[in-house]
Amino acid sequence: LTMLRLCRFSFRKTRAWAFSPTRLLSSSGEPSGHEQSLYPGSKSRFSADIAQCRPLTSDGDGGVSLYRVMDRLGQLLNPEQDLNLSEETLLKMHKTMMLLNTADKILYDAQRQGRISFYMTSFGEEATHIGSASALNSNDLVYAQYREAGVLLWRGYTLDEMMNQCYGNHLDPAKGRQMPVHYGSKELNYHTISSPLATQMPQAPGAAYALKRAQAGACVICYFGDGAASEGDAHAAMNFAATLDCPVIFFCRNNGYAISTPTEDQYRGDGIVARGPGYGIDSVRVDGNDVLAVYDVVRAAREICVKMNKPVLIEAMTYRVGHHSTSDDSSAYRSIDEVSYWDREDHPISRFAHYLKQRGFWDEKKRSEE
């Protein structure tokens, strides 16, 4: 009532809003009472069977499957599958993953030695960065969280630039204002990282809307983790992207942990992919340690975004081999055996190396040359 007094709203008869109930009613022959609802919020059919009135929950069926192209040993599940990737591109993918892995080792140690104040590694998640980055165009905008440095490296960010930002020296274009790993690059269309989680998520559809209006033929990719997906900003972002028809790819790196918080304490549903349909968003779950599968889904997602101006949700399952950051010792909350398994038995880089070797693109000689 307060609202009505404030705006002195009066019903206007000047517009004729179309309302034709007969269109929605079922034809004769339907059991009475089972017609289509006229409620503005849902036009589904009525039903006296309560089982019909419940959305599917994820108990019992194991959840949405993970899309993969190759198995743990790098063998194609479907030998006929051809992703049309040249040898050059495949090798660039592999080298960039290795570059990221190596740079991470060095910079992690640099923090331990007191040379930089802080660092975050991407061990085990290299395929999520490189698989996705390689499927995008250079003018697609990137809104990242903090564990996506491989996307920058793919686009051409140099090791010097990484270090300038981490050291906060006079060559850092951000003028030493932020903690390490808060990279940004105007040239590479990678928006500067900020520490608060998920804040980039509603910004991404906003940027995508601007691209759509400008008819840029580009999309936005928005990275976030399984923990950040719990933030209110994540919910707002997906709802806005869907209702406002934004060409944005939401890419969730579900690596099993938000610092020490395992996914069982983060959510009770079937991960993040199951939330997509709730917003009306096309969604897919992918094996995030399979760089070819990640490439494939992002490429397909990009096409949907740019051609249809709709968002896509990708949940890439992976594992955070490293600690959350240099301020974390993950042995305090998980077993070393678990970490060791992922590092040794199912690592994206070694998996891809197997694949490349089987294709004849990679061998020990090439490895020592690099």
Added chain:
Amino acid sequence: GSTTQKNLVQSVTDALDTILSTDSSAVVFGEDIKFGGVFRCTVGLAEKYGNERVFNTPLSEQGIVGFGIGLAAAGATAIAEMQFADYVFPAFDQLVNEAAKYRYRSGSMFDCGQLTVRMPCGAVGHGALYHSQSPEAYFAHTPGLKVVVPRSPIQTKGLLLASIRDPNPVLFMEPKILYRQAVEDVPVGDYEIPLSRAEVLKEGADLTLLAWGNQVHVLREVGQMAEKELGLSCELIDLRTIYPWDRETICESVSKTGRLLVSHEAPFTGGFAAEIAAFVQSECFLNLEAPVERVCGWDTPFPHIHEPFYVPNKYRCFDAIKKLASY
């Protein structure tokens, strides 16, 4: 130039219309924007410029501001609306941690300067806790944001145009009680009123009266009372931009008169008058004839039936003037 009679709502619509017609990247969005807005500020705009440029968003302030930041960072002029200033708080993180810091943290590689967030604020007679707030102080504490509060239709159009075009994210707080009450002959053309410049509405020698928004009109009346009943000549100033504020004009005035009364509806403790008082006593100490007086809302949530006792009405302000004059 030529003018037409407009109230404050219509001045807002006029400014938005001007921007939409001259800036093809501009979009206006928020809850209930499409049909014209709960206060009718966006009436006719969706019909004129299309649903792609003037549109409804889902009900989420954090989403609205976040979306607006993204739009602005990608080069579009983004004009967002919060339905009431009282509901801006879900967007506090996006405003304070993101919008305000976007340029600074990137070393100017990126910015969201094309973002403007409008919101109705202030007492309206019956708004109570959640339809009456004046949250300017929270945001005035955030370097990187600008905060602007107009007092009238002419000021609204000029300040809003300046705010939208200012290359920084600006919060534009419109005193809702003035939406229909205030009517002026507003210039028809495109004009801007500069930000961060206070306006001396009436010159005076004995006291400086400082306020923004609707409280300017209260102090105008109080100044007239003081002249008539106490023979005091009061200088009346509208601050207009709360942050960054026009220190020079205020200090110049206080150095002249030696006595300052600042008044706002927002609660006393930590209200923006406190910042002004602290700065003025530091800069103009030897010119002051009396301590700075602040007449504000009480340190409680904004009540319903007790509103007449809550707001800094003319009697409380007049009492403060007597105190200043007789110190």
